[in-house]
Amino acid sequence: MRYRIFGQTGLRVSSLALGTGNFGKGWGYASDRDEARNIYAAYREAGGNFIDTADQYQFGQSEEMLSEFISHDRDEVILTTKFSLGASPTSGLQRTGNSRKAMLQCVEASLKRLGTDRIDLLWVHMPDGVTPVDEIARGLDDLVRSGKILYSGLSDFPAWRIATAATMAELRGWAPVSAVQLEYSLVERTAERELLPMASAFKLGVVGWSPLGGGLLTGKYRKGETGRAEGLGAVIHSESSERKSAVVDEVLAIAEETGRPPGQIAIAWVLAKGTLAIIGPRTLQQLEDNLGAVAVALTPEQIHRLDAASAIPLGFPHEVVSASAGSLAGGKLELIDFPAGAVR
Numbered sequence: 001m002r003y004r005i006f007g008q009t010g011l012r013v014s015s016l017a018l019g020t021g022n023f024g025k026g027w028g029y030a031s032d033r034d035e036a037r038n039i040y041a042a043y044r045e046a047g048g049n050f051i052d053t054a055d056q057y058q059f060g061q062s063e064e065m066l067s068e069f070i071s072h073d074r075d076e077v078i079l080t081t082k083f084s085l086g087a088s089p090t091s092g093l094q095r096t097g098n099s100r101k102a103m104l105q106c107v108e109a110s111l112k113r114l115g116t117d118r119i120d121l122l123w124v125h126m127p128d129g130v131t132p133v134d135e136i137a138r139g140l141d142d143l144v145r146s147g148k149i150l151y152s153g154l155s156d157f158p159a160w161r162i163a164t165a166a167t168m169a170e171l172r173g174w175a176p177v178s179a180v181q182l183e184y185s186l187v188e189r190t191a192e193r194e195l196l197p198m199a200s201a202f203k204l205g206v207v208g209w210s211p212l213g214g215g216l217l218t219g220k221y222r223k224g225e226t227g228r229a230e231g232l233g234a235v236i237h238s239e240s241s242e243r244k245s246a247v248v249d250e251v252l253a254i255a256e257e258t259g260r261p262p263g264q265i266a267i268a269w270v271l272a273k274g275t276l277a278i279i280g281p282r283t284l285q286q287l288e289d290n291l292g293a294v295a296v297a298l299t300p301e302q303i304h305r306l307d308a309a310s311a312i313p314l315g316f317p318h319e320v321v322s323a324s325a326g327s328l329a330g331g332k333l334e335l336i337d338f339p340a341g342a343v344r
């Protein structure tokens with residue numbers, strides 16, 4: 001396992017994060033305690049140190065199991081959790097959403113379930129559509145100052161709200177927004193339009209969930225396997241378009257060329273794009289397969305093929321600006337050395 005510096009923090013994080021949404025049976029489908037313990041132990045043995053959970057995962061069971069698993073190496077792992085959706089179907093009005101009240105109550109409840117005195121990185125799970133961004137950013141600052149959390153991040157938020165929160169925190173001297181979590185895979189690249197350039201400009205740590213497209217990129221659904229489609233009654237992605245079918249075709253082709261499982265090819269592509277990938281195995285076998293992705297070195301030609309098969313239109317204003325690049329550069333476009341990152 002290799003490690004990366006996480007955004008503008010001093011955190012050194014493993015290139016694969018362990019998503020623990022499958023730890024527990026609260027949703028009726030996932031891993032029992034013994035299987036979850038084995039997954040955690042194998043991930044740690046492989047050098048992984050970034051643990052991603054949420055109060056909502058398996059209705060609190062994921063956090064409760066992690067309390068036991070991390071008890072012997074708490075200081076060696078980066079423990080992250082989320083709030084917004086509530087830890088149970090009966091969480092009610094005051095333990096859901098993004099309000100300062102919900103934030104504090106959910107953090108205190110998570111600390112109890114996790115059996116720890118602080119959360120290393122707290123994610124706001126998703127926007128509730130009503131809480132102002134200054135209330136969210138200031139609430140996160142209060143939690144950092146109190147020592148209950150060390151860093152904060154926004155998950156599944158639109159780029160303009162993350163940028164607003166990051167700018168507000170910077171100008172007002174609040175604890176910075178450190179990271180963004182988003183869906184990113186070969187079948188879900190829309191984050192490239194606004195979210196990823198924004199994260200680059202603000203130097204935020206980027207964590208991508210569902211790098212396997214909900215299992216689609218493993219090719220298992222073509223073999224008749226049901227996976228989460230049967231267990232949870234839903235899939236994140238299916239072969240619902242010619243583009244998605246072309247992506248699966250290309251992943252399978254490169255897997256055959258390299259002798260690697262298709263899932264490892266899909267995860268390796270995400271890693272090659274500079275995004276920290278969250279893997280969410282349900283079994284020890286799935287974990288071992290996912291971990292193999294860190295040893296996959298895709299060639300530039302293979303990355304180009306995957307890029308081409310999965311390409312999406314960037315739309316307005318990106319395509320207009322790109323078409324005007326020569327004029328914007330005064331006719332000297334090929335002579336200018338541009339900065340590597342996005343600009344604010």
